[in-house]
Amino acid sequence: MSVRENKNQSAPVVAVVLAAGFGTRFDPDNPKQLVSVGGKPIVCWSIEAFERCARVTDIVVVVNPKVRGEVERLIGEAGYGKVRVVIDGGEERVDSTAAALGMLAAAGIPDEAKILIHDAVRPFVAESAIDGSIDALDEYDAATVAFASTDTVLLTRDLGDRKVVASVPDRPDTYRAQTPQSFRFATIRHAYELAAADPDFHPTDDTRVVVDYMPDVPVAIVAGSETNLKITTLADIPVAERIAADLTHHMTREEAKARMHAMFAGAAAQMHRR
């Protein structure tokens, strides 16, 4: 991979789209990131969110080897110009992140690069969340998109074979983690090195690797949204279809507006010439 130099930004902004999960309980013949919503495979929605964002310079897609061919075909067909490489992920989520970080290091990416790690199964990430993540990294070395919890969160402990409430945190301080989770390259790489040296640690979340291994590094919260949902089971598909329909409708209106603008600009130019 060659990381593109961007004269308008101080550091490359690399989106890592994790599409290596293989949810077989979803549909044995069709892993969930390849399922279509609103007529488009979930993985394409996710890649496009970063492809569309002008400040993102490069995209790395991490896949399960079983679907590599299909994902590469989809990327080629759609013509996603920022996708530099499709790499194989690992057994677990952290293995996939680690694979991407290793590849970026080998490619000579600078320490100050901004790395946005995104779950492919969150197809409707808003541009404001991506922009907010890139901005947050100007002030912080780590950031995560998260959505304020509307339900009261209970922290539990085991009492015999029963879960009981251990504490009830203040609701304004409880968030549900979403993605992208974003880091300066040196920070996330160092956190992963520290975690790798601890055989007892199996993180399920990139933010947690930083929080647990580099506790002095504050991780900023970036505003997410209800629609940035994670598609986990078939039960999520109807909600996803509705969001896809809303977004498509909205985008079609924006396009119509843009065409209208272009027409008026053309007419104005014509008038000018007369």
Place this chain on the structure above:
Amino acid sequence: MSVRENKNQSAPVVAVVLAAGFGTRFDPDNPKQLVSVGGKPIVCWSIEAFERCARVTDIVVVVNPKVRGEVERLIGEAGYGKVRVVIDGGEERVDSTAAALGMLAAAGIPDEAKILIHDAVRPFVAESAIDGSIDALDEYDAATVAFASTDTVLLTRDLGDRKVVASVPDRPDTYRAQTPQSFRFATIRHAYELAAADPDFHPTDDTRVVVDYMPDVPVAIVAGSETNLKITTLADIPVAERIAADLTHHMTREEAKARMHAMFAGAAAQMHRR
């Protein structure tokens, strides 16, 4: 109110349905608990869940005075036989709970009564959650229905004007509180007395009153479900309509089965008589 004696149970089981919230941002002319889903007002779904459960002996409905007439009319029309009284709630959720507890004390309800406090805007509470709550109170003095969080929960703190991550609890120990939240009468009453004496405390959750003021009383987790959702905004209505349709379909099938059984039983009796 007269609390019915139930010879089959050691203690009365009283459901307190809190319908006093007045969500004006929802629909200025129609508070959300009166909005219909699946052709039935939300408050009726909630009352019916407890009316249908054979182990619940009594129901108390707490309302905003503005909708008292309408709620009483709905209860009369539907003929909910377990509703003993409709009382006025207070400014905040805890005021409504406190009003119900005061009324129950005045009615002479025994200390060991099981009190199930339920948000009216969670219309699809499952019978298993109600049964589980009643059972849990045989072993514990407090219990809450809750649903395991599928998202990683982040606990935050303020850093300047930004929220940053304070800690990331283990996901298996993070739950989203639902209702009913259930208590032996003496327990919840004592917790509320202690809370009332603390001018700084404004609980948004009944469980928290017990957790914070009676920390030695374990609160058991009872399995909730994704469908036991809280209807907060108009955006929740389409999901609610789908759940209502599923439940109605399911109930219709159950009724058809029951009718079939009755028919066969009738036919068998006929055959027997010949």
